[in-house]
Amino acid sequence: MAKSTSSTQKRRSGRRSPLASIALIVVGLLSTGGAYALFTTAATAETTVAHEQLTEEGSKLFAANCATCHGLDLAGTEAGPSLIGVGEASVEFQVATGRMPMAQSGPQAEEKPVQFTEEQIEALYTYVGAQAPGPGIPDEEYLAADGDAALGAELFRINCAMCHNVAGAGGALTEGKFAPSLTGVSAQHIYEAMVTGPQNMPVFNDENISPEDKANIITYLTYLDENPSPGGLSLGNLGPVSEGLFIWIFGLGAIVAITVWLTAKSN
């Protein structure tokens, strides 16, 4: 689990920050990796103690940051739904993508810069997960993106493309809600989104799409991320609209500029 979160971290920050920050990431990886290594060795000795500590820390964090909306007993309030049984996966997804704690009420909780450290996030989800069972943090074997991309692509077209667009470019839903673009989303978050169904997204449980097939979908999305568009600039994968704008503005624009130049009086 430790490894998976740190590799996640790497991919996400690689997307966000320019290449110059690679050095920083390496340092970060080494230190978090080292810390985790230490932590896990210690944990094997005193698992229950560590777990209790985490739960306790999580409970404090929750009371301070989340309880106003979700209630101290997790049962929910006017301002937020009940978190009983949402599972560790849901909390990890919501908090590690920056959606929670929710900032202002809008049509849908927006992604924001993440507000907690990895340990704090772990504490939070361990705490919520300890209150009632629910979907847990996904197994690493499904997150390696080494499945069947073709099968994943087909499943994606059938189950996800109507909201997220075939190329994962995102799309509009009703009342200002939208399905976000899936470029650069980490394997873990893709998996968690499927099992927890954040907000307007349906839940795809294991009967619906088996864990192996979820891995295939992740493989496909990773393929799209890692392979640049074969035809050149992708224009945001928005399809004919961006192509039409492009031909009018740049294609015809260039040609009209040339005709004006050609017919200009030479003086």
Added chain:
Amino acid sequence: MTSTDTHAGTTTGATGNAAPSAVVPTRGARFTGAAANYIDERTSISGLVKEVGRKIFPDHWSFMLGEVALYSFVVILLSGTFLTFFFEASMVPVEYDGSYVPLKGIEMSAAMASSLDISFDIRGGLLMRQVHHWAALLFVASIGLHMLRVFFTGAYRKPREINWLIGFVLFILAMAEGFTGYSLPDDLLSGNGLRIIDGMVKGIPVAGTWVSYLLFGGEFPGTEIISRLYVLHILILPAILVAALGVHLLLLIINKHTQFAGPGKTNDNVVGAPIMPVFAAKAGGFFFIVFGVIVLIAATVTINPIWNYGPYDPSPVSAGTQPDWYIGFADGALRLVPPGLEFVIFGFTVSMNILIPLVGLGLFIAVVAFYPFIEAWMTGDKREHHIADRPRNAPTRTAIGAAGVTFYAVLWAAASSDLIATHFYVSIESVIHTLQALLFIAPVVAYQVTKRVCLALQKKDREIALHGFESGRIVRLPGGEYIEVHEQLDDYERWKLVSYNEYKPLMIRPDANGKISVLQRVRGGLSTWFFEDRISPVTSTDIERSHDSSH
């Protein structure tokens, strides 16, 4: 290198370019001469070459838009021929086994598989596909802009009404070519498009279902449609298109070009470069420029990434599904119809949500097609026109054009309502409702604003023609009075400002029986509407008078 060509037949200063030389011809020249003579004796082509070769092209940039369309069509033909060598127009299911990993082993039609092979496994194939598709988008776009030029300069007026109609047919054919071509790869996106067409056809009362079955050879999607579209796309439509294009160009030569007013440019001549040799050389160069721009775009920017879309399958539909831009207005019309308009009568559902856009767009298109005739009837103008109007000098027409463009633009925007919603963080409902309102309000506003702007510009022109323009130089007169010196235009500049015709509303007269029919009354009303607001052009007496009175 300017030359003139006459409309009336009386030549005015045409420069001959056959200068007899006393020099002994070289071997090469003798050979060309003999070859030309050989061909001429057998085909009498010299008459044609003389006629065509002396055609004069005016030199305003907007007159080159039609050429852009022509050249992109040539590019389409060339790249399309390449594609036919490898494309397989069949819906036989095959298992894809090419190099694109995320589709390996997926079952798809042979059409889709061969399109993927063109994209990934045939050398230069992807470039050719992209050249073909980008050129098609440019083709329709340049036709559109060309039509706007012709419209706003009134170049469709007598004797060119027929050629407007033929040009319009070319535009429709270009869109049909585009749509059939877009459907050929049998990918998910175009399949969704075909499904919409199927739905629209089925929405036509009584005949719809039958027509749909006829078209698709059974229930949608069937196993026939791709090969049928292919025949349309590479045989029938191009054949009609080329024929219509031939007539279009022929009429262009017969009617000659319009031109903007200017010194020496009258209603009876055309001033510009003759087609041979200057224009032909320029045009040849320009062809390669257009070709170059298309290839540059095709080499750097993806178009229609069918590998992302995957093979067609009736169940999945992608978010953000749109047609190519030129079909967008129809898609937009469908998106803007409010829900719940369909009703059931005698057990048949009448799909008003489809019929309203069909009829509405049909009317819009018909008005575009027949506008020259409608305007001629309203204005009663039966004169020949060879001088292009400056748009401001025909305020009502320009305003009508602006309203039409706005109407089209709103429909067009509606086709991307979902992208507007996600990219500007607004809800899709508010986008749709705004566009619904704009569809009716915006054209009216555009009409009024354009008309006012045109009239204001005309007034300004009149001012300048009469009094010159403000030079910014302040002079103090001996009496202590300050005046700003107005600089007079030279005669060439003034000519451009004053030479346009003045129109007056039709006077409706009683017919032989002393009655005025309702139709005539309507016509009179329309004509008044068309011409009632106008600024008279400056006459020479006006100018003289103003020169006498001032400075």
